[in-house]
Amino acid sequence: MLASQGKNFLNLRGAYIIPDSKLIAVDEGIDKIVEKNQEILDNFLERYEDIKKDMIAEYPVLQNANWPTEEKIRRKFRIHKNVFRVEGVNVNESDPLDLIAAKMTAQMNLAQSYDEMVGEILKEAHQAIIEVCGDLTKRILDTGNKITETTLKKPRKIIERYMNIAEVFDHQEILNEVHRLKAVVDGAGAKELREDWAIAQEFAEAVMGIGSNVGDLSGINQEGQRKRILKRLDDAVVRSEAVNDG
Secondary structure: OHHHHOEEOOOOOOOEEOOHHHHHHHHHHHHHHHHHHHHHHHHHHHOHHHHHHHHHHHOHHHHHOOOOOHHHHHHHOOOOOOOOOOOOOOOOOOOOHHHHHHHHHHHHHHHHHHHHHHHHHHHHHHHHHHHHHHHHHHHHHHHOOOOOHHHHHHHHHHHHHHHHHHHHOOOHHHHHHHHHHHHHHHOOOHHHHHHOHHHHHHHHHHHHHHHHHHHHHHOEOOOOOEEEEEEEOOOOEEEEEEEOOO
16 A cells, blocks of 8 residues: 555665655545554454464464464554655754754755655656557557457556556656646546547557657666667757667
8 A cells, every 4th residue: 555655765674655645635545554453463363262273282382382462463563644744954053063964964865865866756657658658559550459448557557557556756848748648548548548549549549658758758768778868959959879778
């Protein structure tokens, strides 16, 4: 649930960045998980003695095993949440020069890590949008495969994931394109796309144009490679090539 609503924070286990717009929904979701976990735990502990007896009957060697207490089991499977806002360090007038320098370095490192994380979030989100646009276009214009409601589930899911994660960080131009894609996909009917070639072609061309625009604006292609734009001012020729950015 957290992975679908946010992004892992600096590869820390169990730590996620959650946009303010999703915080209430995530908070309620965690409460439901905690409640369900408690129900399962209580049910297990009610049967704990019987489970031990059954296990010992099947494996007598467990008779003298060091079985965990109920309290230890509860502590082991307890779920708790901590919500905090990450902020940079503050420099005080009374700080010695070496401490100020250390704090400034820490602030720069935090800003760099944050920028890298946001960049990776956006790159993954953009690539997913570009890929799904390419897949839909190819399915209709190249392969002629039938469009079903199941076919349309994937782009809708990817768009929703984008809205949950990248909408907080992304540039307005790309946001506008993804909102336009959502309108196109939500307005599409699988039956119409199968039975009316004109509608299917118009849909495919719209999706293809949006995917191309997102690629141009984000600077990546469908393979996740960075586009390098080279301009020759003398004859106004513009050439684009993909480069692997690692």
